Amino acid sequence: IDLSVTWLGQTMPGCLYNASGVWCREEGELEALHASAAAAVITKSATLTPRDGNPEPRYCRTPLGSINSMGLPNRGFDYYLDYARRYRYGSGKPLFLSLSGLSLDDNCAMLRRLAEEGLPAVPEVNLSCPNVPGKPQLGYDFAATAEALEAFDAAYSGLYGVKLPPYFDPAHFAAMAEILNRHPRLAFVTCINSIGNGLVVDIDSEAVVIKPKDGLGGLGGDYVLPTALANVREFFRLLPGKDVVGCGGVKSGREAFMHILAGARAVQVGTCLYHEGPGAFSRIAGELAMLMRVKGYRSLDAFRGRLRTL
Ligand code: RRO
Incomplete structure (x- = not known):
């Protein structure tokens, strides 16, 4: 069974890697990911200068x-840039740098x-x-997103991606896709970030x-x-020539299979990685390979995007 993925002009040894934010703030964590069965590594979203973040518990x-x-x-952009200078690209595991500037100028x-x-x-x-x-989440402001992508094109000459928030209405999928399709060097979108501003209530403590x-x-x-699968599916259909990275709810080979069936080129693992650690990658890859064997699929290309409708 071949779980390798060819995209961004290279072939990586599998389809699974971390969701930005999880196990990737410190060099030691990044190195543990690189040493694991993860097929790529992405760093914690960086701001121009280091931040302590919000008060705990968080x-x-x-x-x-x-x-x-x-x-x-996060440790600030220079820390992750320095890591990128020393990263062992020869391993075949791409390194992604997540950028989350506090302004458009900072991102540029x-x-x-x-x-x-x-x-x-x-x-x-x-x-x-x-x-x-x-x-506010930039991805929910379509005019600001359009302006940002124009500025990214001017600031950066290579291929890049964006991490999108979840959308919940076909009109929003279409409006965002029209903006994203103006930018040929926008090579991929990662769907989805967390569903923002939920509220969990503990009954004992009220x-x-x-x-x-x-x-x-x-x-x-x-x-x-x-929600993640819907976003992967809709952007897979609406962004021809771009890749969609699936992120959301992957904790076994079954959810990874669902994301790829919906159209994902690669699949990120967040919450499950936080709870299980980097050993999650070999487990999930093994489960995905077993599921593919049972179904008679020998590569991800054999079923990517081929979700059936009724
Ligand atoms: O650091 C965070 O609070 C955070 C970020 Br930048 C993000 O993009 N998504 C998330 O769930 N948390």
């Missing part, structure tokens, strides 16, 4: 997944720095952080479970799988 596991309001804690400054260095690392610009108080924003936070895990 992450909570729940029976159906997770809620977080981390608030973009980071993209220009990356372009100057000429590194093979690929940017995934985060248009969908739900957790910085006072900063309280919220995380401190920032009076308990509101981004949902991940089982809660988000159907």
Whole structure:
């Protein structure tokens, strides 16, 4: 069974890697991902300067997944750029740098720095952080997203991707796709970031479970799988010539299979990785390979996007 994926001009050894934010803030974590069965590595969303993030508790596991309001804690762009300079690209595992500037100027400054260095690392610009108080998710503002993509094109000369928030209406899928399709060097979209501003309530304490924003936070895990699949499917159909990276609710080979059937080129693992650690990648890859064997599929190309309708 062949789980390799060819995209962005290279072939990576599998289809699974981490969702940005999980197990990727520190060099030691990134190296553990690189040493694991993950097929690629993406760094924690970077801002121009380091941030401590929101007050704790800011992450909570729940029976159906997770809620977080981390608030973009990260070591700052220079730390991840330095890691990218030293990364072992020869392993065949691509390195993605997630960028989440607090302004359009900050995002463009980071993209220009990356372009100057000429590194093979690929940017995934985060248009969908739900957790910085006072900063709305850019991906929900279509005019601002259109303006941002024009500026990214001017700042960066290579292929890049964006991390999108979940959308919930066909009119929004169509409007965002029309904007994204104006940009040939936008090579991929990652669907989805957490479902923003959910609220988890604990009955015993009669309280919220995380401190920032009076308990509101981004949902991940089982809660988000159907929403993630819908976003992967719709953008797969609406963005011909671009790749869709599936992210949301993957905890076994079964959900990875669903994402690929919906059209995903590669699949990211967030909440499950947070709870299980990098050993999750070999387990999920093994389960996916077993499911493919049972179904008679020998490569991901044999079923990618071939979801049937009734
Ligand atoms: O750091 C966070 O709070 C965070 C970010 Br930047 C994001 O994009 N998605 C998320 O669930 N949390």
